[in-house]
Amino acid sequence: MDIKVKAWKAEGLRGAMQDFQIDLSDPLRPIALIQMPTGTGKTTTMTLLRKAFSGDPFSKDEVEELRAEFGPEEGLFELELMLDQTSCKIKISFDFVNLTSRYNTVLTPGGNRQGHELPRPYDRLLDKNLARLFVFDGELAAELRDRHLTSADEAIDSLYRLSVLSGLKADADTVLETQRKQNKHITGQQSNTVQRRKDALIEAEDRLQELAEERRVTSLSETTLAEELKTLQATINDLAEKNSKVDDAYEIAKGDVATAAARLDAAHAQVSSYFRRPQALHAAIGARLAHCYDQIDAAKLPGPSSKVWFDWLAEQQDCVCGRPLTDQKHRDAILENKDQYLGDEQHGLVNQIKGALKQGAVATAMANETIETLDDATSEHQHAKQQLRAAQDRRIKAAGGNIDTLRSQEKQIEKDLNDAQKTLATLDASEGRSWKDSIPLCQKEVDSRKEALNEASDTFKTYQKVKFLQAILDEVAARTVKKVRTTIQDRTNEKLAGVIHAERLTIDRIDRALQLGGTSRVRGEVSVGQSLAVAYAFLTSLFEHASYRLPFIVDSPAGPIDVETRKSVSKLLPQMFPQLIMFVQSGEREGFVEAFYERNDVQYLTCWREPNGIRTVRGREAFEAFHSDDDAQPEDDAI
């Protein structure tokens, strides 16, 4: 499935969008660089493109926003696409009197359709969430990493259509509910039982919803508190740093913390390398494996030979010793006793386990000193941090700062954070808890009550089939999500290694949001440029494995990125998208735009504002000559 943007135009909208059109089809090239100064309606264009792709309705406020002061009563935005071989125009007409909008779709072949009526399968694909990905919303870069939000998961869901599976689950429930309603042969008494069980199920489902909501809210609160704590601690650090008075004790404490952290990191890494090998965890494990080997060996397992060999021997004319096997009783004796020996498979299995035991037994275990070193390093690090904290407090106090208030706030946040974490643990636990307080137990209660209801309403068989189908769908969804996440995470990390050279930045995990990692103990926030680079690496990995070929439209793709990273991004983006439309500013030339000058598949458009709309000029010469938003207009043929 291939979607390409051919052109778009706006008429009668506010500001520069009064009369504006971009035609990329003469000829259609894979890359379009559009230079538009600030105030020429880039943000509005991006919003309108997103809406046109998704068919998302406009609110009255949104229509009002587009109305030009003293302008016409009607406006239009039209997007022209190629959907594989079908030409498609999506028109959005605005009525500024009633503040309404309506979509119209013209397909060639296919004719005119009222509404946002794309043909199958494009209609299922192009929705609001997906449009945010490929008509790239700059805010998405930060949202992808925000653990309060689920943007990374939503992006995966949008592109890989994982919601289809939950839709199927809901469909299965509908089938069951319909059958339940149709069971008219149920007697009065049965009907009472059904109602009672239905109420019981609703009670459990409501409780499960409450617990899930409590978990969601607590989890958000945990994230917020952790961030508040981090911010407060950064404030305290800044206050201590700002005091320029020479303070040897403070400097020494800072140095001690850095040394202790480095030692702790090294000890931590060493123990973790042992942790991953079971036989290295304790000397007793190797000894036990050796003992087990001896035990199997003492039982003379797997034995000298295998019983298949005796089957073979019993069929031979002569025994292996050369004597003829003429007497049947000799053959019978061979067959009778063959069971004392193992079959080929058993023989192989026992040999395999003996090999494993032997290998495990000789492995070197972690020395006790290694754990002691980690223990010491942990204590030393804690102690150094306490010393630094005391030195910070003295320094801030000496400068007249109110450290006591800050420390008391810190204590309170730590307490709240701890409470939130305990609540989460309680909600997730099941041991010794009632179903009303535990999510796993409540889920089980819901299942059991569902079963009871279906037994009573004579839909038990259907219920079991639905349950079976839903279990399969859950498993398919879980495996798909896991596989897609892992693949995308790996590919994103590969790309990040190629894009950001200055420091190691990785995605540790995709869970709601992109969770960044690395192994630095004091890990600061990523810069806006890094954040954008992470978003590009993630999105290009997403699109790389999708079965759709979508354009990528982006505003100021390299704005906040440093020059080195720009060069890498300029190589990355064209590789990943069949069509790339980028709104750039003259400030993005260095390292980014100039990298495209070497290519011959790029078209250049330069736009600037005139009294009645936007004037657009095509060509690289004009593009290069247009140095800044306030520069003189280029001399070239207007289109």
Add this chain to the structure above:
Amino acid sequence: MSFRMPTRGETYASSKLARQTDAPKYIVTDFDIYYAGAVLGLCARQRIPVENYDAEINRELTRTYPKDRLEIADTIAGMLVEAELTRQSIDPGNAKLILATIEEYLSSASQTRLTTAGHKLLDRYAAAGFRLLEERFGDDGFRYEEEFFVAYLGLLDEICSSTNTADS
């Protein structure tokens, strides 16, 4: 056939382990957490009763070892057989019982070296491992992973030292 996460392990995965998100982490996957419980249970030679399986074992974690952990399959299989033979006090000369135990739980055809029964058994050892962690450290989690390592390895040392090679 799959590894299934014990419910107690789930709380380690979600909230108890290394809550300080900015600190370095080496235990990054849920499988690492399962593994920590399984090793502890196997070393203690303790497993939860089979009738508690459904109540204490939760979702499917993974069908096989993660790619970078496949090398431990043999050792874990060896530890499982060792724990079972010791628990059942099987006479070292009893080839028949030893073979039956190996055949019940191990399979050379499986990437994990375990049969379905072997997987279930390992899950039970893992669940017992998390019980031991909970008994020792209660509901409190660990702020930093290094704190967990020190505590975990200390407990493992106690367990291994209190049960000698042939003990049950």
